[in-house]
Amino acid sequence: MRMVFVTNPWASAMIRGEQIAARLLDAVVYQHTDTAYENARENDVCIFVKSFPDYGWPALMEAIKVKKCYLDIVDSVIALRSARSSEIAENMDLGVIAIGKLSHEYISEYLDRDDIILIPEHHCNFESVMRDKRDVFKVGFCGYEGNFHLDPVVVGRALASIGARFIYHINPEDRNVCCRFYASIDISLSFRSQMDPALAKLKNPLKLANAGSFGIPTVAYPEPNYIAEWDGCFAKVENLDDVVRVVKVLMESKAAYENLSGLAYEKSKEYHIKKILPLYKELLV
Template identity: 35%
Template sequence: MISIFAKPAFEAKGHLMRVSSIIRGEQLAAYMPNARLNPPSGYENDICIYVKPMIRRGQDYKFEKHSYIDIHDGFELRHTLRKYPEVGCISISDHSTEVLVQYIKNKIVTIPHHHLNFERAKRADVRNVVTRVGVTGSPAAFQFIPEVIRKGLAERGMQLLEWSHFYPRTSVAKFHQNIDIHLEWRPWKKQLSSPLKITNAASFGVPTIALMFDEPSFKEVEGCYIGVNTPEECLAKIDELRSNPTLYNDIAKVCLKKAEKYHIDNISKLYLELT
């Protein structure tokens, strides 16, 4: 049996916090028949997974004998892992694992995020005309999308659709079903990162245009995105996808093929290998 411990998600200033608890806690516990979420007792002999626990540096914590910290993007948790070398670490990407081995000696198991398309649903409207660009994230993050891009899309008669509601899962899935291009625009790097947003879009056959294409974690899904360095280059690549249906369809096929690795069916099997 696997017991997953995750603090509930909550909203703060209009932004949903602890999305990791929904993805790695609620969704997995509901999907796997041998898993349960936040059991009050009887978990002493279980594989216990603590999803990005709120543990301050130096704070004592009682872990069970078969425990893992699902570190997600919580780089500060490396201090807790150093303090408890017997506790395993679950990493969200190959890149994150490469970073973590430089800081901790704990056992590290790489389990990527599953994407949101549990149903393997198809695009709602696969068209020859590409007009809708979608971006997901917190409202505060949307301010980093350059005005050059917003203006350029408007001049092309295209929509820029923003989505910041990550619950329920089906509403996020519906958003991805109705966009033609996914935009990943994060002008900063994280110590621990994953290509989750790209795989979410890829699961519907939606290509991504991504800033900072040298982001190491993106390499896991190479072929599903086009990397750019400037707003002008972003618009040029959008023009290419619009004017070249063969290019668009080729990327879409790669997206669907690579996204299968990240389906919850396949990701959940990795948890069965934990000891």
């Protein structure tokens, strides 16, 4: 039996498509649904990663005739709506995958289903590299520009006033770039304070897991999904003044830094790819 991932142009294609497929015995990745139709086999299990057919799920499942189709919604409100059609509600042929605890609760309620599958997103640190012991002063953000809701120039100046350096890395090219970035910083900063309520419920705490896997604590705006999965394992901040205050404490107090980094590291173990792969293998049974 083969697992087929139909992916998208975004980072989720690499993380929840290519990186997983590369570690399964028999799996392939297609970037277009038409290619999946042409190459589908009767015993395939297909996972559409943040991807869906323009003409509807019933037509797709009738066309490709595989063993099972799943929609991995990731953080797509549009993909979620595509799974709410009356045809899907009636026959339940389409399996649905959620990316996090809060997402699982929201999707289950939105679709009025009790069979939603939870598969968390794995962090980037497959090799379990740890941050070197050194003085704490480098604060960093790694991700897409639209996911950082503070002015990076203003943040840099504010942190410089307490002797910290702010490193702002947007649009990382791949996993190795992310890993090098996290290994080079001492504190991760995440500040995404303005999101559509529905979208906020579909997000997950990947940034916390990425940083925590290197033994790096995160200072973050308390997104609902962060609270749902990581409450107590990151430092909550509501504004720039809070960011400066908390970073200063972590810089000056070795005990505070080691306590928060230890909590983050232990929590991150739940998101290692070796813990996530078995959840995909269960779909082949």
